[in-house]
Amino acid sequence: MKEGKKYGLIVIGGGMTGLSTALTWALNHDLNKEPVLLIEKEPKTGGYVTSYEREGFLFDTCQMIPNLSEILDYLGIEIDLKKFKGNYMRIFVVNPKTDEVKVLELPSGVETFKKQLMEKYPNNANEIEKFLDYSRAMYLELYNLKIEPSVSDIFKTLIKCPKIVKNAGKTFKEYFDKFGITEHEVIEIFNVFAEFSALPSEQVSAIVPISAMNSLLDGAFRPTKGFNEFSRKIEERLESLGGELLLNTKVVKILVEEGKITGVKLENGDEIYSDYIVTTVDPKLALVQMVGLDIIQELDKKYAKKVEKVKMSCSSMNLSIGVDDDIDLEALGLDCGYNVITTGGDSYDRLFDAYEKGDIGFNNDRFHVGVICPSLTTGGKPNLTVRITPVPLGNWVDLRENDIEEYKKEKVKWAEFFIDKVEKYLIPDLRKHIKVLDISTPATYARYSGSPTGSVYDMAPYTNNFGRTRLKMRTPIEGLFQPKFVHGVFGCLLAGMQVNDMILNGKIMDGNARYKP
Numbered sequence: 001m002k003e004g005k006k007y008g009l010i011v012i013g014g015g016m017t018g019l020s021t022a023l024t025w026a027l028n029h030d031l032n033k034e035p036v037l038l039i040e041k042e043p044k045t046g047g048y049v050t051s052y053e054r055e056g057f058l059f060d061t062c063q064m065i066p067n068l069s070e071i072l073d074y075l076g077i078e079i080d081l082k083k084f085k086g087n088y089m090r091i092f093v094v095n096p097k098t099d100e101v102k103v104l105e106l107p108s109g110v111e112t113f114k115k116q117l118m119e120k121y122p123n124n125a126n127e128i129e130k131f132l133d134y135s136r137a138m139y140l141e142l143y144n145l146k147i148e149p150s151v152s153d154i155f156k157t158l159i160k161c162p163k164i165v166k167n168a169g170k171t172f173k174e175y176f177d178k179f180g181i182t183e184h185e186v187i188e189i190f191n192v193f194a195e196f197s198a199l200p201s202e203q204v205s206a207i208v209p210i211s212a213m214n215s216l217l218d219g220a221f222r223p224t225k226g227f228n229e230f231s232r233k234i235e236e237r238l239e240s241l242g243g244e245l246l247l248n249t250k251v252v253k254i255l256v257e258e259g260k261i262t263g264v265k266l267e268n269g270d271e272i273y274s275d276y277i278v279t280t281v282d283p284k285l286a287l288v289q290m291v292g293l294d295i296i297q298e299l300d301k302k303y304a305k306k307v308e309k310v311k312m313s314c315s316s317m318n319l320s321i322g323v324d325d326d327i328d329l330e331a332l333g334l335d336c337g338y339n340v341i342t343t344g345g346d347s348y349d350r351l352f353d354a355y356e357k358g359d360i361g362f363n364n365d366r367f368h369v370g371v372i373c374p375s376l377t378t379g380g381k382p383n384l385t386v387r388i389t390p391v392p393l394g395n396w397v398d399l400r401e402n403d404i405e406e407y408k409k410e411k412v413k414w415a416e417f418f419i420d421k422v423e424k425y426l427i428p429d430l431r432k433h434i435k436v437l438d439i440s441t442p443a444t445y446a447r448y449s450g451s452p453t454g455s456v457y458d459m460a461p462y463t464n465n466f467g468r469t470r471l472k473m474r475t476p477i478e479g480l481f482q483p484k485f486v487h488g489v490f491g492c493l494l495a496g497m498q499v500n501d502m503i504l505n506g507k508i509m510d511g512n513a514r515y516k517p
């Protein structure tokens, strides 16, 4: 970076959204005239998508992605991916009173999945078929949606996306109930898709689980060399095109003059200038702390109100566990994308009620835990990841900063609780084989992402916080964008393309929400 240089675009944050934004810009501009600079506060890019090593064990934060090939082709990135071909997910439904466990296996492939469900649950075969076919058609309608629809686009949407229009305001539960599926196990299976967005089915916007379900059924993948391949490859390509990275550098202010972007101010006091800024950090952090709500209020009161009302997603706990070579993880069926151990029924709804009160609602009668075995894909020393949502920020940050001993005690207490469940229902004698245990808490997520609430999945997709009701990417400040339309690697890479499309008036995606090559 040269002193006094003015950039075509400055991107704040080097996660998937920021990397994709910067690379898409680089692919579409002459960087000698309109250079791009990506600023990241950490020493490396990737944000929430990263891999880390502890005592020779390699862990990933992320676990599973849908097919991204069209986006990766556009970005000019090649990543070796393993496709889960058999069961890509297993759900262990536990009755905590009797310790009875029912295992539900979800095979890959839309048609295989449908056939298996219809055969297994003949009483609901018609209802299952209707639900899956309707949902598939609704998912495909996403290709006809525009990001910033004009009046004529809105009329076209009514014709081309009737299912989305009809169900846009519905929660998944409201939507699902219309199909009359009564088999508990089938309800259990579909609720797990809702919980992938860390919201219960009675609160999540229907279109989110429908999209997660359809995209993952089309194919669930994991990078064979670890998730940090994403940042490494995008970074390499960005730099090869002449894009610039400024690591270990924190943006503290977004500079605005007369309603227009002028640049950013760094923690060391330096200012860097540009006519376009794309912020990819937590929108509350960007718009309230870095810009200032008063500035937004002056320009657009409605947008300012929306910023205030935005609900961020919950936080999480994560256990990264390195084990010895004496457990045969493959024999336990762990070579699949995801395992969920759950007390089922309305467990996640009730866990969420506790979360909303600032409590951790897990107990011996109610739990919901994801278990993954990355090493069966990436090789290396055998390891496991245990994922837990919803967890509130609570006093985790406070404890970590002011009472580290109590912080450690609290996180170990919860880790023991979750290991107990995995040991009891999935991996017998797990404890005896543990070599390394690394525990992430909401304080970990708050620190790495900069999100004041340690939110792991960005703005939560409630019906009044998603789609048409989402905080818009184009802010009222000329030249400032915040492309945060849905969480996940797929959504974030796509968002980077969408925001460039907006700046370039449809050059990349013709204003569409989904990319069609």
Ligand SMILES: Cc1cc2nc3c(=O)[nH]c(=O)nc-3n(C[C@H](O)[C@H](O)[C@H](O)COP(=O)(O)OP(=O)(O)OC[C@H]3O[C@@H](n4cnc5c(N)ncnc54)[C@H](O)[C@@H]3O)c2cc1C
Pocket: 012, 013, 014, 015, 016, 017, 018, 039, 040, 041, 042, 045, 046, 047, 048, 049, 061, 062, 063, 064, 065, 249, 250, 251, 252, 280, 281, 316, 318, 445, 448, 449, 450, 451, 456, 457, 458, 486, 487, 488, 489, 490, 492
């Ligand atoms: C534990 C976990 C597991 C997940 N698993 C999956 C999964 O299996 N599949 C999937 O598709 N998705 C998964 N996700 C979601 C996915 O990882 C995220 O949606 C996505 O990575 C978010 O990318 P982002 O670039 O929008 O934000 P982030 O990754 O949060 O990136 C923001 C970046 O901004 C930087 N930053 C913050 N403040 C500043 C500042 N002031 N100045 C400069 N830089 C700053 C941060 O350091 C960070 O690098 C998971 C998320 C978590 C946390």
